[in-house]
Amino acid sequence: MRFAERMARLGTENAFEVLAEVTRLRAEGREIISFAIGEPDFDTPDHIKEACIRALRDNQTHYAPSAGIPQLRQVIAEHIRDTRGIAADPEEVVVTPGAKPILYFAIHALVDPGDEVIYPNPGFPIYESVIRFVGGTPVPLPLVEERDFAFDAERLRSLVTPRTKMIILNSPHNPTGGLLSRADLEVVAELAAAHDLWVLSDEIYSRIVYDGPFTSIASLPGMKERTILLDGFSKTYAMTGWRLGYGVMPAALAEEVARLVTNSASCVNTFVQYGGIAALTGPQEPVDRMVAEFRARRKMMVDGLNAIPGVSCRAPGGAFYVYPNVTRACQRLGLADGRALQQYLLHEHGVAVLPRTAFGSRAAEETEEYVRLSYATSRENIERGLARIRNALAP
Incomplete structure (x- = not known):
């Protein structure tokens, strides 16, 4: 075969x-x-399950827009404004079956064969996998135990070349649990601005933080316009089997990512999206x-x-x-x-x-x-x- x-x-x-x-x-x-x-x-908290059940009973069982139902995109935009302190618009939101497709679709939409993508190493193995799959060149950025598994700024600077297209961040980090500081993010922001780079910020663990505040690179000056913010419901709301995630990115890129959704999954399960609304707007206890x-x-x-x-x-x-x-x-x-x-x-x-x-x-x-x-x-x-x-x- x-x-x-x-x-x-x-x-x-x-x-x-x-x-x-x-x-x-x-x-x-x-x-x-x-x-x-x-x-x-x-x-999964009961109020989220009940919202999904109500949606089923209300016959929310048909196709949805590829980018997500408008109500959920609005709620996500408001959630991003509240948690990251940046203006977000529903047109900048794409809802996907789990958060992983945002990684997959964003790399497909932005990375050409031969482009280099810097990613954390050790790290979530799908970063390297998808970069290679599209013909890109994965460039590992070592995470240093002596810095509580953050990166060395000079090492990162040394990895940026004229072929670099994107830097992937994951904070809090899998597998180390490391948390990037604002100073770490400022180094990435400086390089992204100087070299016209995209940043894919995997923030799926952003609510599970113990030491110090969580900071999104998208909230740094000038970074919202060049950041793909990846988040979802699996970890925060114990909804792994629901397969519900989202990305927040510039509206023009969101259109391209939604087109990739149309060509692959068509849309996210409609009634599950109502569970996502309940998750973000309901009790957080x-x-x-x-x-x-x-x-x-x-x-x-x-x-x-x-x-x-x-x-x-x-x-x-x-x-x-x-x-x-x-x-x-x-x-x-x-x-x-x-x-x-x-x-x-x-x-x-x-x-x-x-x-x-x-x-x-x-x-x-x-x-x-x-x-x-x-x-x-x-x-x-x-x-x-x-x-x-x-x-x-x-x-």
Whole structure:
């Protein structure tokens, strides 16, 4: 069977491969504690579900405009004004089935073969995948543990060339939980203005922040006009299975992205969009409670990992991930890398984590080993999982 050449350039999301392995082991009767998948373990708030049910009963089951129903686009524009402090118009909003399509469509709309796109590394693997898929050149920007997994400004400046078209940001960040400061964003804004670059700002974890305020690069002077702001409902409102996200961008680009929606998905499920309206306009207490619980779990996870010999873990500023350095643990156990440690923990001790290799190609100078753990699971599971890791890594 012969496939199009471009399919060889398309990557995947290794977290789902680990999930499949976990599912297989559980089907064999193994008890696995999973820290692998980045999905809130909370239920979608009831008022959001009820809004969707009402929409179904009101027969909101037909096609919607490709860019989203006007009511939701208006609410999103108001939400962006309230949370980012910038003027936003409904014509600048595109609603998509999940937030990931904004990444996919924006890169397709803006990046030509040979264009360079700078992206965070380690990072969400779909960044690199889609850049390669359209024929662009992915340029990894290393995130530095010593800076709490922010980037080095001089390194970023050195990566910008005449072929650079876009810089991708993700803050709070997956997999490290790092949070970019305003000073970090100002460096990106300076380069974007000087070199006429687009910035794709992945802000899907913007409501899950613990240390310091969240700042969107779109709110910096002159940046709204060159920013694609990506956000959605999956993480904040525990709506992963609803597949509802959005992008905010200049109106001319929004038209092009909506045309890509027309050519692919036609539109987002209509009645689900009414759930999105309820999420943004309804009570926010469920979100506050969830973030408070994540904060408590963060402390459990960070304290517990730092008490294990051979492991060091920085406290993440946001999201629900920790990204501990496991170099010394790998060395002591004679394991080649984080991938070998991930397999050892899963198959010998029943704990699922993700290795560094799940988050992009390693830089040549990168020598440290890391794994990612999600604490979007119960405190009981965190306690039991940490005990298993402690036993696995015991001297």
